[in-house]
Amino acid sequence: MTQLESDRTVSDSRNTGAANERQMNLVQAINDALRLEMKRDSRVVVLGEDVGRVGGVFRVTQGLWDEFGDDRVIDTPLSEGGILGTAIGMALYGMVPVPEIQFADFIFPGYDQIVSELAKMRWRSGGEYASKMVVRTPVGGGIRGGLYHSQSPESLFIHVAGLKVVCPSNPYDAKGLLLASIRDPDPVLFFEPKRIYRAARxxxxxxxxxxxxGKAKVVREVPASKRDRAVTILAWGAMLYEAIAAADKAHEQGIECEIVDLRTLWPVDIDTIAASVKKTGRVIVVHEAPKTCGFGAELVALVNERCFVHLEAPPVRVTGFDTPFPYTLEMDYLPLAHRILPVIVETSRY
Structure with missing residues (x-):
């Protein structure tokens, strides 16, 4: 696992006491954000399956029930539609719910609540009701979860007007993005890459x-003197580390990669993306979800609209396959570094 350089940009002018730092993994950083915001704002409520005494299937909410009790950390029945519908009702009454869906794959029974109610509430009420809430859920493969515990459904929510979609890749961003999401007036889908829950520190x-x-981060920059065969790679979540590993190998062959961590998938930071692509003239998108109609397709379209005259090669996607997520062939399905590297080489030589 390549260690990401931490983002040191603090964007909230109210920040105090942030000088003390400690090593955290993704689970600890998310837990810390929830605890901090629950202390700061008594309206914040956590609910979901096993989030209370157990602390969630991945222990992300561990300790919150002990500290805040049954009224603020609520174990729910196994009903995603019920969890999300209840959370929407709470939001309409002025609370700030943070429901957890145990796996992103389980969100589909509650999809109608998100699409038909949550995403449209501000619009249909003329701004009177905002449905301020954050839906947290782990996404992606790499844990031997098989087809019902490994999917990456981000494009299904990015397509829905009225939602914001976030996917952090490291603990610093996870805490900062979650705090920003809870304070945001719009509903946010907060996707947590479970493969790196404890691996990313x-x-x-x-x-x-x-x-x-809405702000991406360039985590690996190409020097101006080495742009001749350079490639921009767009990635997020766990796949960012695969992009970095592939870029390390490409560097050994004299190919430089500028890597952009999207962080917020929607609204996407097209300005940062375009600036990088105009610099390198080449772009590769890496994501776990199937290729057809995945978010990579939208990113390629946006790059073509903004950067067409700057492109030196066709944009390329390295993704999962158009099949259900496999169990025994999981590592063949995922777009790991060994699949990304040949695409970098080919694109740089185009």
Whole structure:
């Protein structure tokens, strides 16, 4: 696992006491964000299957029930439609619910609540009701979860007007983005890449800070002197580390990669993407979801609209396959570094 350089941009002017830092993994950073915001805002409520005494299937909410009790950390029945419908009702009455869906694959029984109610509430009420809430859920493969515990459904929500979609890749961003999401007036889908829940570690401030929604980060930059065969790689979540590993191998062959971590998938930071692609003239998108109609297709369209005259090669997607997520062939399905590297080489030589 390549260690990401931590983002040191603190975007909330109210930040205080953020000087003390400690090593956290993704689980600890998300837990810390929930605890901090529940202390700061008594309207914040966590609900979902096993989020209370057990602390969630991945222990992300561990300790919150002990601290805040049954009224603020609520174990629910196994009913995603019920969880999300209840959370929407809470939001309409002025609370700030943070429902957890145990796996993103289980969100589909509640999809209608998100699409037909949550996403449209501000619009249909003329701005009177905002349905301010964050839906947290782990996504992606890499844990031997098989076809019902490994999917990446981000494009299904990015397509729905009225929603924001976030997917952090490291603990610093996870805490800052979650705090920003809970404070945002719009509903947010907060996708947590479970493959790196405990593998991604980094320094995280113990105090209050946010990472601005809608802002990507260039985590690996190409020097101006080495742009001749350079490639831009767009990635997020667990696949960012695969992109970095592939870029390390490409560097050994004299090929430089500029890597952009999207962080917020929607609204996407097209300005940062376009600036990078105009610099390199080449772009590769990496994501776990199936290729057809995946978010990579939209990113390629946006790059073509903004950067067409700057392109030196056709944009390329390295993705999952158009099949249900496999169990025994999981590592063949995922777009790992060994699948990304040949595409980098080919694109750089175009």
């Amino acid at each position: 980094g320094e995280v401030p113990e105090g209050d800070y946010t990472v601005e929604l």
